[in-house]
Amino acid sequence: MSAASDQERVEGPFPRLDWLPDETLFSLCSRQHLVMGNLSPATTSIAVLGLRQQFIKHDIPCGIAALETTGFGYWGTAESILLNHTIFSLFVPFQNEVKIEDAIITAKSDRIDSIKYRLGLVSSGFGAEHPLKACPYCMREDVHVHGIAYWHLTHQYPGVLICPRHQAWLMASTKSRRWSGRFEWSLPAEKFLIEQASSQKLWSRPVFLALADNVIDLAAIGRATFFEPYAVAAAYRTAVLQGSRAASLFERTEPLRRFHLFESLPADKKGSESFVNQLVRSPRRSIHPLKHLVLIDWLFDDLRSFLEAYKVEVARSAQKVESTPSRAPDRRVSLSSSGAPAKNALRPKRLKGQLREDLLSKLAEGVSKQVLCEEFQITVSTINKLLRAHPATYAAALKARHRREIDEHRSQWQNLHGLYPELGVQALRNTMPPLYAWLYRNDKDWLIAEAQTFSKPAHVNKPHVDWEARDYRLLSMLRTAFESIALPQRGAVTMAQLCAMIPMLSTCLENRDQYHESRAYLSTVLGRSKPKDFLDYIEAINASKRR
Template structure:
């Protein structure tokens, strides 16, 4: 089979700031291949359905087939893809494993391991481009290409021109999923927001610069999750409301799911400031950084200070040849001598106190006896030992129950896990010694928690998604899109989150019915649709089949 090294096609060179996917796309065009399958097999030895524009796989085969002409797999992954953006807040072992995965032929569950699938921003990273950069590239290099700085999640403005980036409608799972593409105005989705205020533009610029700076750290710096959460906690009280910080971002993809209420904002901040249970999406960290510190450099400095304060003091070994005066070890001192035999009246008082459940250290301090004397007395009298153990158990039981009930009353809005974190020793003792009572009260706490916790309201989500589809359609067609056919791909381009939401079968029934009506109805019955409640005040649409 013909490979890259045996084909006579010209070989393109790297352009300034170009992404790896862009290089492969330009090579595909220069090779004159009519099918993306030919280029994929030539460069990677893989089927064209393995084409990934964000996190490419098959890099080991790419390096071997190209003879390292464009660099090694490691250098390409760390310098020409968006992978470095996810590195600083992950562990070094995780990222080294990610590189090995991308060198293989399958992406597998890598995006899940990096926290992208469950991060709330989606694991899809659409190609983005700047029309002004497109014109400049054509005039300078004669060819358009994808800029790596535009592709990082969180970058919504062009770092050079400050204009809104346009999302590409190709290489999406609903349109042209596996293909080699170069940027052009024809495949750019027009932004739904035409003008930005100066405050909104400043926020988007700050977030985009933070994403670029975080990617620049790449594999050079690793942030410890426990130190990160503590750094956030130290500055949360001095910050403004998080809901106000992200209000502007909620209008843009993929930030539609950011908190819209004070309660949702509190949950988000609590998740980022509590003891970390895993690694989360870097966009969440970027939102916290721009909210609390404004930029990555300031956050790194505060992180360094927090990490220094959390370091344990080093233990310096003593010099074995040093004198007693030169070491920190003090010479043995003569302690207070204690009687080896118990006087009768002291013995009777000691037995009385033991029967009441007084602790051994308290007995030793009160009667000036050693702990071994107390143990000998208990072993000599099994009845006394049983009475002492029962009294101690009853005292501890009453104390732990009192502590747990106090926690429940003070933190009535908290769940069992939060109460357990307040006093781990109390929970552990009750779990070992009074489990039945603890389970009964845990069940009561769970009942309170279930009633007060805001569960996922799928009906509300369905309603908001349907309203979003209607609003985007009105806005798009009011801007002069009349006469164009509404197809499935164009609808998904208008509402980027719609495709992933509709994949949840059994959910979003109203939105699903609304979309089905839009895509299935022909123009001759358009007037009937406009009479419906969902289409009131909606401009004239020319609806086509999927």
Template structure:
């Protein structure tokens, strides 16, 4: 009886996703609807998602032969693809979220909401794989290797993958489903050069390789940064070198924009400069893995070559905090100033009674702010004698203190200003990291001056909403929408349906969620979905966006 119950849960197929086995289970159970299957699987009928499979800790006990929740995450979901460039702490937190009853802010913490690649991961299938699966196991199912973001080509058959119209943001309710030809979008009609095809294939291999690596361990952020900088050193370290590297990168990826989710890739060498700087600056989280893989496949050809260099640095080199050869470290300069102006007086001398002329000379030089240790050297006395003398002359002590602080301000201000001139492109945070001791001293003793200088430095933010040219994005999206509408009007009439447009241009949905942006695109979308050409009751097939605008 127990064995019969265990057989209620199906077994894994090769390269199968968790969503796929649940969908096959849905068919096997002959459930009335998707909610019934969700209740059987997790004990709840709440809405689910197909990409980040959560609530795994509540899986039906009849599915124990599927493996532990962690093995399901590592071997049957796309989650490990996002782990490699995260900290161990973030990976553990992500796995805990996938075990629990809600995702929370997981997509934000993994960098999906801030990197323009999109947080939606449509189901994808290869027509040839579907045919082979039906012959081999009797049913077509969702392959894990197809579902990773950025995988556009089947790694087995070399065919372009087709996206499903089901379980999309605009398609209605969630469903447990298996791939069917009628649910798949046609392959985009794009003229692909041999060079772009090779880039896409290299990215597919890199994505799958990175996913395997993410199941084992994570990269060291400092080592990643060091590998990038070492590889890019061939272009030079000055601004001209950065621009040359960015131009070469742009030529490498210029054909990717026609494919999802690479439509956000740089469209000019200037945008490539910003893209590149975001990867080679100080290590930070919330960077989409596809950004890293774009750079890795360009510089190293494969993830394996990158991992080899990364491990060499981790095993034999700790990224140094020293500055480039030929430049004097500002921190060392502070130490030199302190050691030269306040050199420790090691020779022990006994306190003595001072003659009036010597006492007067010492008091004069103290009032001018001269170092105590230099006075000890010049007059052969101890620090104790000078301290007693200053206590007996409060006015001199106050003058010495004010003069000393003034001198120190001048020295540290000079160091700060010289460093800002040397590293003119650095943000306030980067300058602060170069001069931690100077920054702390100025913050405590000269805060007003420091604050005024910090306001004049770059804020260091690249991306998010600080440097986004929304007008430019609007024009790019409008151009894509016009092209899509032209293709649809070859076989449809005005007004077009929004669902038709969303099917043909999936990124339009996520873009329009930014309600304050894309004014031109919204107006044109409204026009082609509600209006018809003047002079006729409807537009005939074969119309164009130019005709729409002229009307």
């Protein structure tokens, strides 16, 4: 059990704190930990979330439904906290609604499970690690106004590397990292903050500021809106066909690729084409919102222009649906239907001569009983008696009716595909599940053959990675960091110190098949056991994620 046992649970009452402007849940819990005077992070975690220390999460939390039972329900509902005080809302707009509902249920529970993998963060190329960030100017203002520095939500979103208010580069915390203070409550303090990267002063400030604005705007949209995938892809396609851009995509993203978070962005023409092809079709899997924002920045310059184009595509799709002729009400009566006649209804009659022959002929063609009852002014009971007397006609009627139903359902499926040509079979099935279910049960071979005509998902070519160049760059950074640490302190250098100087180090070393020169250097300067122990630790973390 991840929840605390009765013996470990901490009893209230507790000091009552409330939200500060733009504060994260992790920050409020950290302030609660401070005023409660607890020495152990686990004590506060149990008291607030009912969970052990190992479940302290600073980005996407778990166990928030327990706030109502632990005496902190006045902070708000679980959904409100998740959408307004965590980075979760950033991942909502471009996601499937069912996945988001499932993720909210997971966040309420006492285990985070594989929520980051299901949201597409692990395989996105941007990573699923979201280090805590703070603006030094905001910290000073917070201390002056509120008496304490705290974590601002707008600083924590992935892709936000600059403070929109002060236009100052954000500092990254060395706490709540895999290599330092992983399961601790913490508040921003200058002694625990470092630069995002050593080359930070060379970055293009306007480019990162524009990205930060778009990220924050998208997160605000995600608190109330889901985008229609087909309309998003249609807006992209229209912009690609109509737009004439001064710079190519890889030229536009060149300033971003200087930071290791964006190294996976395309760096040549072929990679750019693959990147665009992935997004101009309705996605069949979860795609990181930063990919969408990179493409939006290239095609539309800002999120507001994209929203206008998106609304046009939604309206165009709605007009297409309205212009599609609706089917007439189904007035057919089942061949096996029977029931008591209504008051003043026609009574059964005997059929003779030409009337009998005409009725048998139309029954064999599959004309519905209701239509024939109105045409010949007879009852359903009369038709049923006639069918029982002519088994061959009854069999032909069943076959004709089945043929007509198949044709109608096929036509509906093809019309649906015509309305949403960019959707795959699974997405189209979710649009009208009963129609797909009927065809799967009664016309499976045709359904499978028809699916072969659907457009296939775009093949995404992974960009070539120059691992030798990356290894050389990391080795150079390691040598510089080691010298800057070892010379002043004249003592042994630890892995945690190196990770603090090079935040990307722990992520790089997760790839056991690369960075050979860097690993050899670490073995030399730290001792042969240290890097291996560290890698075993990283592997244990990854194994726990997979579980």
